[in-house]
Amino acid sequence: MKVSVIIPVYNAEKFVSHAVESALQFEEVYEVILIEDQSPDNALQVCQQLAEKHGRVKLFQHPDKGNHGASGSRNLGIRQATGDFLAFLDADDYYLPNRFDAEKELFNNPEVEGVYGALGVHYYSENAKEQYYKIFKDRLTTVYKKHRPEDVFFGQIHMLGTFGLFSIDTLTLRRKPLMQKMEVLFKTHLRLHEDTEFLFRLSYYLALYPGSIDKAVAMRGVHEHNRITKVDTFIINPAFSRALLWNEIYNWAETEDTIPEKAKLHIKRMRRSFEIAKAPKLKKWGMVVKYLFTDYRSIRSGLYNINFKRSLIS
Template sequence: MKISVVIPVYNAENYVLQAVESALQFDEVYEVILVEDQSPDNALLVCQQIAEKYGRVQLYQHPDKKNHGAGPSRNLGIEKSTGDFIAFLDADDYFLPNRFDAEKELFKNPKVDGVYGALGVHYYSEKAKKQYYSLFGDRLTTVYKKYDTYNVFLGQLHMLGSFGLFSIDTLTVRREALAKKMNSLFQPHLRMHEDTEFLLRLSYYLNLYPGIIDQAVAIRGVHENNRITKINSRVINPAISRTLLWKEIKTWSESENDISEEVRLHIDRMYRSFEIAKAPVFKKWGMIIKYLFTDYKSIRSGLYNINFRHSLV
């Protein structure tokens, strides 16, 4: 296997070396692609030092040297990569020694387009643990049982009950399948949840298989400055960011003729529920009354999301 590991880097001077070295431990990792995204800290200097030290590390910035976000940075990394397989890693996370154990066997089957696994959690400080333990705990981020490829798509749409989820850090995809089956990669206009939207479309177009899902193959690093903690501490309004996510999914689903009416209706309802969640109080109850008589299932999640705190990871 020749694996390209794509790492977008923003404000991660204290973590990126660990991420890179966790990828370089594998002989299968052909190259590590760092895309530095105009960090406000010294991440660019650290990345330059890493690239000078390790021959398998390539460093890039956007042509205009400006900040574009995680999605466009991953897109640039994919464009620059040359391996047969592509894996992703956030700069404050890291791989475990079993990261590609399942992939070595599963990718022998040419029908396998991608493999996903389980993600653990590490708190970089006691302050981060105190603030966010209720969100992440010590549990795995994983899909709870092995599903066939079509049901991975339905599971991510929340149509299979307790499905679970998987992280971009645990995904490995066949480069050829990505190029042939995906019309677009990460959506550049989504600054939040761009990985969730990408993984959902990916599971629709590609045949994704479970790898190791009962133990961690990578670790999410939780600290005071990463994006998911900012969302849950309400620096970023979670209802608004989720509304934008489901609006994007809704727009995409309307362009796909093969998506069933049942799936389209479910996506509409998810979008409506977050529209209700983010609406001001005077408008919120008007929307609830409207959907109570026209499509009451649209308000079930919306009612729950009024006091927003859950289902953000």
Template sequence: MKISVIIPVYNAENYILQAVKSALQFDEVFEVILVEDKSPDNALQVCQKLAKEYDRVILYQHPDKQNHGAGASRNLGMQKATGDFIAFLDADDYYLSNRFDAEKELFQNPEVEGVYGAIGVHYYSQRAKEQYYQLFEERLTTVYKEHAPEDVFPGLLNMRGSFGLFSLDGLTIRKSSLSKLGAFFKTSLRLHQDTEFIFRLSYYLHLYPGTLNNAVAVRGVHENNRITQVDIGKIKPSSTRILLWTEVNNWAKNEGSIPTDIKKHIERTLRSFQIAEASIPKKWGMITKYLFTDYRSIKSGLYNINFRRYLL
């Protein structure tokens, strides 16, 4: 296997060294692609040092050297990647020693186009744990049991009972299969580009379960995580998810092969978030949204904390 690991870097000078070293521990990792996104800290200097020190580390910036967001940075990394497989890692996260154990076996089957696994959580400070423990606790982000590839897309949409979810950090893709997607990450979304990307990926590609019961990577939680600030209410969560589900709904409408029942489910999900954002009391908006979702699946992700806050 020749794996290209893509790491978008923004405001991560304190974490990027650990992320890079966690990827370089694997002989299968052919290259680690850093895409520095005009960080306000000293991340660029750290990346430059890493690229000089390690032959497998390659550093890129956007052509205009400006900030374009994580989605655009991952897109640039995928365009530059020369490995046969692509894996993702956030700059403040890290891989564990079993990260590619399942992949080495599963990808021997040419029908396998992607493999996903579980990720754990690490709090970088006591303050971060106090702030965000209610969101992540100590649980795995994982899919609850093994599913056939055709069940992954409706499962992620919460159409098939308790399913769970997986993160980009636990995902590996056969590069040659990416042409099926058309567009990579949607840069029109400020947040949740990864969720939208995974939805489309699970529809077009045959994704197989890897290691689900143990973490293969770790989400690093600190005070400046963007996604945690969304989900504890520092940024209005319903607004960002309306944008996400509007994008998903527009894609589904234009994709003729998606079954009607799935399109209707996506429309209902979008509508439930719109109701939650409307002028009716938030309590009832969240209850309505909850009726269109699966509680157990949500509990492993990022919706549940908001439901509990507005319901109680």
């Protein structure tokens, strides 16, 4: 295996060295590609030092030296990658020693186009744990049981709690089928849930197999300045950000003639459910009443799960 590990770097001077070193421990890692995204701290200098120290570390910036977000940075990393396989890592996260154990076996099968695993949690400080433990606790982010690749897309879009989740940090892909089958990689206009949206589409186009799903292969680094926790949890209503995600999935699904109508209908219902959840309280209940009369099947299908109910009464 020749793996290119892609690491977008923004405001991560304290963590990126650990991330890079965690990737370099593997002989399978052919190169570590750092995409420095106009960080306000000293991350660029740290990245330059890492590239000078390690022959396998390559540093890039966007042509305009500007800030393009995680999506644009990952896309640039994919374009610069020369390995046969791609893996991703956030600059404040890190790999564990078993990161590619399952992949080395599974990719012997040419039908395997991608492998996903479990993600653990590491709190960098007691203050971070105090702030974010209620969100992440100590649980694994993982898919709860092994699924056939043709079931992964449907498991994700139903989001009823029985399938689980996998993270971009635990994903390894064959580069060639990714470039052949996906015209659009990470969507650069998305600043929230861009990885989730990518994983939804990816699981439709590529054959993804479970690797280590009951033991972490990477760790999410939680600290006081995590982008996703601050933005998604405290600035924007989670129902609002989820509505944006499902609207994006809906727009994509409508352009794909091969997606079964049953799946498209479920995506439409999920989009509508979060549109209701983000509405002001009085309007929200009016929409619910209308929904009960116009689309009762959605109620029967289990659409109003616990998360939706919480958003509804918040």
